[in-house]
Amino acid sequence: MTDLEIVIAQWPMFLSGLWMTTQLLVLGAIGAFFVGLLCLYLLNRRSPALERMTLLYIDALRMLPFLMFVYLLYYGLPSAGIQMTAVTASILALTFYHGAYFAEIMRGAWAQLPGGQTESARACGFHGFNLIRRIILPQLLARSGPMLGNQLIYILKDTSFLVIITVQELTWAASAVQSQYFIPFEPFVIAIVLYWLLTLLIELGINRMDAVAKEKGLGRS
Amino acid sequence: MAAHDSQPPVLEADNICKSFGDTEVLRDISLAVHAGETVSVIGSSGSGKSTFLRCINWLETPTRGAIRLHGELIGRRADGLPMSDKLMAPYRARMAMVFQSFNLWPHFTALQNVIEAPIQVLGVSKDEAISEGEALLEKVGLSDRASAYPYALSGGQKQRVAIARALAMHPSLMLFDEPTSALDPELVDEVLTVMRDLAREGMTMIVVTHEMRFARDVSNRVMFMDAGRVAELAPADRFFTQPQSDRAKQFLRFQE
Amino acid sequence: MQISDLSLFIGGAWTTVWISGLAIAAGVLLGLVLAMLRIGRVPVVSQLVAIYVSVGRATPIVTLVLFLFVVLPSYGIRVDREFAAILALMLNTAAFNAEIWRSVYVAFPLSQIEAARAAGMTRPQYFRRIMLPQLWYAALPGLVNEVTFLVKASPAIAVIGIVDLTRVSARIAASTWQPMPPLLVASLIYMVLIYGLLRAQRAMERRAERFAS
Numbered sequence: 064m065t066d067l068e069i070v071i072a073q074w075p076m077f078l079s080g081l082w083m084t085t086q087l088l089v090l091g092a093i094g095a096f097f098v099g100l101l102c103l104y105l106l107n108r109r110s111p112a113l114e115r116m117t118l119l120y121i122d123a124l125r126m127l128p129f130l131m132f133v134y135l136l137y138y139g140l141p142s143a144g145i146q147m148t149a150v151t152a153s154i155l156a157l158t159f160y161h162g163a164y165f166a167e168i169m170r171g172a173w174a175q176l177p178g179g180q181t182e183s184a185r186a187c188g189f190h191g192f193n194l195i196r197r198i199i200l201p202q203l204l205a206r207s208g209p210m211l212g213n214q215l216i217y218i219l220k221d222t223s224f225l226v227i228i229t230v231q232e233l234t235w236a237a238s239a240v241q242s243q244y245f246i247p248f249e250p251f252v253i254a255i256v257l258y259w260l261l262t263l264l265i266e267l268g269i270n271r272m273d274a275v276a277k278e279k280g281l282g283r284s
Numbered sequence: 285m286a287a288h289d290s291q292p293p294v295l296e297a298d299n300i301c302k303s304f305g306d307t308e309v310l311r312d313i314s315l316a317v318h319a320g321e322t323v324s325v326i327g328s329s330g331s332g333k334s335t336f337l338r339c340i341n342w343l344e345t346p347t348r349g350a351i352r353l354h355g356e357l358i359g360r361r362a363d364g365l366p367m368s369d370k371l372m373a374p375y376r377a378r379m380a381m382v383f384q385s386f387n388l389w390p391h392f393t394a395l396q397n398v399i400e401a402p403i404q405v406l407g408v409s410k411d412e413a414i415s416e417g418e419a420l421l422e423k424v425g426l427s428d429r430a431s432a433y434p435y436a437l438s439g440g441q442k443q444r445v446a447i448a449r450a451l452a453m454h455p456s457l458m459l460f461d462e463p464t465s466a467l468d469p470e471l472v473d474e475v476l477t478v479m480r481d482l483a484r485e486g487m488t489m490i491v492v493t494h495e496m497r498f499a500r501d502v503s504n505r506v507m508f509m510d511a512g513r514v515a516e517l518a519p520a521d522r523f524f525t526q527p528q529s530d531r532a533k534q535f536l537r538f539q540e
Numbered sequence: 541m542q543i544s545d546l547s548l549f550i551g552g553a554w555t556t557v558w559i560s561g562l563a564i565a566a567g568v569l570l571g572l573v574l575a576m577l578r579i580g581r582v583p584v585v586s587q588l589v590a591i592y593v594s595v596g597r598a599t600p601i602v603t604l605v606l607f608l609f610v611v612l613p614s615y616g617i618r619v620d621r622e623f624a625a626i627l628a629l630m631l632n633t634a635a636f637n638a639e640i641w642r643s644v645y646v647a648f649p650l651s652q653i654e655a656a657r658a659a660g661m662t663r664p665q666y667f668r669r670i671m672l673p674q675l676w677y678a679a680l681p682g683l684v685n686e687v688t689f690l691v692k693a694s695p696a697i698a699v700i701g702i703v704d705l706t707r708v709s710a711r712i713a714a715s716t717w718q719p720m721p722p723l724l725v726a727s728l729i730y731m732v733l734i735y736g737l738l739r740a741q742r743a744m745e746r747r748a749e750r751f752a753s
Contacts, residue, residue, distance in 0.1 A: 129693075131730060135723050223603050224695070227602070261598075262598035373662055381655075381658035387651040387654060435751065
């Protein structure tokens with residue numbers, strides 16, 4: 064059996080690694096999205112204290128390496144009495160780390176929205192959650208969609224850090240096959256190709272969304 | 285009025301034709317410009333004036349036709365292909381161009397803009413280029429702005445720096461491509477004044493312009509273009525007082 | 541955590557800085573070369589570069605650094621950890637930098653090139669004197685932005701055992717009953733570093749705006 068055949072025979076391992084990576088990506092992205100919305104909500108509450116804290120959170124987390132944040136949760140939470148698995152810590156880390164980036168993207172897109180819409184909605188009595196959901200969100204998504212999609216690629220790449228806290232994702236799978244069979248080249252090439260394909264898929268999705276948004280006249284002007 | 289001497293014209297354009305794809309933009313444009321002459325090229329937008337000017341120094345490649353500088357054929361190699369920038373360089377060095385959007389190099393000061401080409405293309409020493417550059421900036425009235433960057437200059441000032449930059453190459457022919465079209469009205473005069481002085485000093489100039497008063501007062505001849513053709517070519521005073529072609533008559537009526 | 545740990549932190553921070561620094565310098569240069577190969581439309585090579593840029597931007601650094609560390613020895617190239625780390629970081633950042641240089645290049649105003657050609661300058665002359673200095677100014681904000689990303693991704697090198705700032709703090713955290721202080725100290729050091737980079741980036745954005753024609 065050639066090296067390549069041996070490696071391909073390990074496809075269940077790659078599949079499980081890929082599945083874990085995908086789960087982390089999807090759950091992390093959804094979580095980050097809601098964190099971003101939450102930040103938007105907090106910023107919109109007309110409370111200077113809340114605003115300052117939220118902005119501090121958004122700025123601080125973007126000045127931190129992802130792995131440091133993972134360690135802060137992974138070591139820090141248990142010391143506060145909260146026990147959790149590595150996977151849970153990972154999803155939390157992805158959620159709150161990239162939540163800050165999502166928040167920044169959405170905040171930037173919101174600042175560029177024509178102001179009249181928010182004002183007229185407020186004048187009608189819209190506030191808080193409803194304001195965001197019905198008036199702002201559709202436009203926000205259309206405008207910031209591509210940047211959010213781009214951030215998805217960063218989330219995908221950050222999942223690979225979690226191999227360091229023993230999460231069995233794609234990079235872990237490649238490393239496991241490599242160390243088990245002493246085949247250095249093929250496993251990682253397969254992993255890289257899979258990451259690349261996922262990235263191309265995300266970019267395809269972004270282009271689709273962009274096209275749909277343009278059709279509906281919601282495109283970035 | 286400049287005298288036409290027996291020397292070959294500074295510039296000859298013979299039957300210049302230019303097409304962009306299927307669109308014919310220039311049809312058989314011919315012009316001979318003698319030393320010390322100022323020729324204004326006028327016409328409505330889309331008549332091909334700028335394209336023609338850019339064919340003279342081969343920034344555009346004519347589809348057909350020849351350009352002669354001091355009697356020497358330029359722009360095409362022996363095999364018929366257009367000359368590279370490297371081969372055209374010595375000819376372009378003798379024809380300086382002033383652009384509608386000034387096209388100054390923003391990372392250089394006014395003085396640095398003026399001395400750059402003499403140093404790089406003519407091989408002039410830096411000290412010599414600097415002293416000449418300062419003199420030229422003084423000539424255009426900007427000696428106090430020598431160390432200013434383009435972003436800090438007004439449109440009229442930028443264009444005067446551009447003229448100084450062109451003069452630094454000691455050209456035998458100057459090409460002006462709508463030099464005042466991008467300027468606010470109150471800044472136009474400062475540039476026209478410089479150009480008027482140059483004409484009076486005997487510089488050979490071809491000026492594509494919308495400024496009719498300049499065309500009438502300063503040029504020796506006027507070439508009126510319409511839809512890619514030369515509709516009329518005449519001495520300036522005669523063109524404006526007794527236009528021959530119908531298109532010219534129509535055009536001048538709209539200029540009042 | 542004790543005061544003696546401070547020297548460990550400084551050591552870890554220094555490791556992060558010098559490895560990142562070399563990768564950044566090499567990556568900026570390589571990115572420029574790659575961009576020029578793509579712009580020059582060299583047959584075959586340009587397509588290969590395009591593929592490299594696409595894959596390079598999609599590959600996680602953790603995966604890449606592991607890959608290089610185990611693969612290079614099998615080709616007879618003996619590498620120490622630091623070399624593999626610098627190589628991985630450099631290859632990754634070069635892919636991003638190539639895109640930055642390319643986008644700056646295609647946005648370069650043709651009018652300035654025309655003025656140079658009309659004055660008799662040849663391509664090598666105006667590329668060197670007119671384009672390159674301005675491409676550099678225009679690319680700097682993007683390049684500095686990429687540096688911040690590289691610094692934030694640099695802890696990936698811990699996966700092959702390099703004791704950088706992150707690993708130092710994790711080690712100390714794992715060995716005491718109070719894991720937070722060392723982690724917070726390391727976090728603070730990173731944040732100061734990245735804050736400085738972001739300030740520099742903003743200053744360069746302002747300068748680029750001023751010099752854009």
